[in-house]
Amino acid sequence: MFTKTTILSLLLTTSAVFAAGPPPELSDPFLDKFVGDWRVERKMGKGGVKQTSVHCEWVLNHQFIEFHYGPADAKPEYEAFVFIGFDEAAKTYVCHWVDVFGGKDSELGRGKIDDKLLAIEFKFGNGDLTNKFTFDSKTKIWTSLIHQQEKGEWKTFAEEKWTRK
Template identity: 40%
Template sequence: MRVALNIVSLFVFWVAVLSSVAQQASVDGPKHILHDELLENMLGSWRLNGKIAGRQVEHTVDTDWVLNHQFLRLHEKEVATTDKLPYEAIVMIGYDNASERYAAHWMDIFGGRFSETLGYGKRSDSQIEFVFEYPDGPFHTIFRWDVGSQHWQWLMRQKNEAGQWTDFADATLTRPKE
């Protein structure tokens, strides 16, 4: 009788442990869709104007929720002003509940080699700062929401050869005029 009681107790213990592990593992998944009031402000169509890599640019940016509301998809495309290939990117922004951080996959016309590094971001008030750890050094991308003017600032910074932070891009997203 005592052996049977010990076996039942051990069984109940393992069921409780495994149940706890299963609950922890399901922090993310299809039933935990992303609801983010800051990213909600980025939905829709935008015009991006500013400097990227030292030159003045104008891009269109369209955003929507995709993949069961797990990711905000940004489709950025340069407004062609020359005969060169216009810049285009698709950015997928999601949230990792287990790590309590955002994840961004930036895919663009430069191909797979340059798109293999994920960016990880933390939110602070009305901005998310992503850090991409590229082989040639860190790259920071900050999405900052200005609630008063209802626009976004995108600031991208990288370290130069001397190890100093420099601006790669400083651009503003505004709603297109109707």
């Protein structure tokens, strides 16, 4: 049972958090380059190349950039919502990847930007996954290289090439 002191402490803490309000908008020139509509060519492992669309925009008080995979596709084979933001306390990027495969493989990814590369790591029980986004400032093209660990060995899961629509 809660004591009066516990309840008062919770109320004061909650009030202080809400009084502070949300943080200022995230200003990130690297992530800004994702904003817009993209045509994405995806090669899965040893399979063929598939086309999809991705729409990216800032959401939630400019705290996250949202990727929507498949919004312009008539019948998308794959659809996902991806949210990338910055954890100021940990000084790392966070990535929430939610897709048609459901909650079983939904993990929080963490990463850092190193010059022209955003590398996000996901820790799964059956093997880790890394997604490295690279931006070519001359061609204005994004590439994404996804590696997955299977039985201790790293393998290419997918390669993507993003061009503006």
